[in-house]
Amino acid sequence: MKKILLMGGTGAMGMYLTPLLLDKNYEVWITSRSQRDSYHQNLKYLIGNAKNTNWLFSEVENEKFDAIFDFMMYSNQEFEKVYQKLLSLTTQYFYFSSYRAYAHEDGILTEDTALKVDVLDKYPEYRVDRYGINKGFQENILRKSELKNWTIIRPAMTYGKNRIQWFAGDNFDVVRAVRGVLTALPRSMWNIENNIAYGRDVALMLERLIGKKRAFAQAFHTTTETMSWGQMADVYNQVFDMKIDLVSDEEYIESIDYQDGRIVDRFRRKKFLNEKILSVTGLSNDDFHDLKSGLTEAFQASNIKNFQFNGNxxxxxxxxxxxxxxxxxxxxxxxxxxxxxxxxxxxxxFREKITMEQFRIRVINDYWSAKQFEEGVKLTRTSRPCDGPIMDNRWINFELDPTDYLKKGKIYTLSLKIDSDVATTFTPFVHHYGIGIQRFTPLQLKVGANQFDIEFVAATDNLTDFSLTATDFTIQTSFFIKEMQLKK
Known part of the structure; x- marks a missing residue:
């Protein structure tokens, strides 16, 4: 019986590889830091930290594996100490690198595309991605080895039941979706291509590489689909009811740690070809799940609904x-x-988009009344004669939260959808508690549905209020504001 060792084999790929190997009648050994009970006669857990080489090598002393799948993450110094021993323990050693090892080249990437670590002199900005650089460095260590029984795997974005990714990271965007909360995507990324694969499909490819001489001393992609983030968003919406708020790159970057090399890479257009691994394994793209079926299966098997956020x-x-x-x-x-x-x-x-529900409505005079309904806000203007300038507290006020105060020189758009029962006019303006008033052109309302988009540049800092005032107080009328948004 052939024997396989999985080091750190409980992640998005290993969790699917294990049952597949057992079904193929392999004996499977797995290192794990937490106690686990074997569920199969051919499955053996080694409980301990695989980075403790004294412990690991004592556990596998006198063993010879047909393949070792090494999912561990090493420092360069750690890898230099263990790689030769690992190569000697097995017929075939699988080293898991990353798509992040590649230099940032837009367009089609093959397994021969340059690595970040090899072009640092030309592109010093790559140094922000220590993970990607280290993966490339460790690949080069293997290439210089006298033993050539290694196979390098460069996974792209890979999902499984315990790790469902979106743009920024693992799980939390999907968790937001299943709890009915918006998540975000940089607007510039909507049409940018990304590469993705289901861990179950990656496991199928990995199993087919075992023992293949054509896979020795070679690197492989394990991606199965390439599609734009916008296309992915449509699928995520179908599976998780995920609603995406498109935001500016600047604000998205301010919301996360842009020094994370993974996020830097997400902003790049990449298309990985998988012809090489298909050629060696004999598989075709028809053997893999499409994104919708893969996500559905992974989600149904997950416990993601009970996920609780902590830390970062x-x-x-x-x-x-x-x-x-x-x-x-x-x-x-x-x-x-x-x-x-x-x-x-x-x-x-500042939020990219503030909806009407996030404004505080203040009626500060008896010229207006306001009532909140599920469909929007009904404003009623009285017929009381106006005995002074219309800007003298004869307005209905929508107040911003302090975190959303407008910034001088920034461009904003105020969008309004209003149903009116008469043809009339009113003037919108922005200010800070009546100070620094910035008036806009009066809006002409017709009977029925009206829509307005008012683009403006904030004239001062700390503008806090949007207000509407009538230009004619001689008649009583009602407006129904069905939608109000402030966009940056």
Missing amino acids: AAVYQAKFDALTGSLTDLAFIPETMRIQFESIRKNAL
Whole structure:
């Protein structure tokens, strides 16, 4: 019976590879830091830290494996100490690198595309991605080895039941979706291509590479689909009811750690060809799941609905709440983090889009009345004669949260959808509690549905209020504001 060792084999790829190998009648050994019970007679767990080489090599002493799949993450120094021993323990050693090892080249990437580590002198900005650089460095260590029984795997974005990714990271965007909260995507990325694969399909490719001499001393992509982020968003919406708020690159970057090399890479257009691995394994793209069926299967098997945010994930959630204006229920935030969470959320950057529900409505005179309905806000203007300038507190006011105060010189768009029962006019304006008033051109309302998009440049800092005032107070009339948005 052939024997396989999986080091750190409980992730998005290993969790699918294990049952596949067992079905193929392999004996499977897995290193794990947590206690696990074997569920199959040919499955053996080695409980311990695989980076503890004294422990690991004592556990596998006198063993010879047909393949080792090494999912571990090493420092360069750690890898230099262990790679020769690992190569000697097996007929075929699978080293898991990453698509992030590639230099940032837009367009089609093959396994021969340059690696970041090899072009640092020309592109020093790549140094921000230590993970990608280290993966390339460790690949080069293998290439210089006298033993050539290695196979390099460069996975792209890979999802499974315990790891469903979207643009920024693992799980939390999907968790937002299943809880009815908006997530975000940089607007510039909508038509940019990305590469994705289901862990179950990657496992199928990996199993087919075992023992293939054509795979020795070679690198392979394991992606199965290439599509734009916009196309992916449509599929995620179908599976998770994910709603995407398109935001500016600048604000998205401010909401996350852009120094994370993964995010830097996400902003690049990449298309990975998988012809090489298909040629060696005899598989075709028809053997793989499409994105919708793969995500559906992974989601149904997951426990993602019970996911609770903590640490950096909670910080990102707070910032995404501010970015999208869609708020996470605090019940999903650990009690010990709730004060910090709310503080971050309140002090985060200006939201890309503020909807009517996020304005505070203040009626500060008896010329107007306002009533909130599920469909919007009904404003009623009285017929009381106006005995002074119409800007003298004869307005209905929509007040911004302090985190959303407008910034001088920034361009904004105020969008309004209004149903009116008469043909009339009114003037919108922006100000700070009546100071620094910036008036706009009066709007002409017709009977029925009206839509307006008012683009303006903020004349001063800290503008807090949008207001509407009538240009004719001689008649009583009602307006129904069905939609009001402020966009940056």
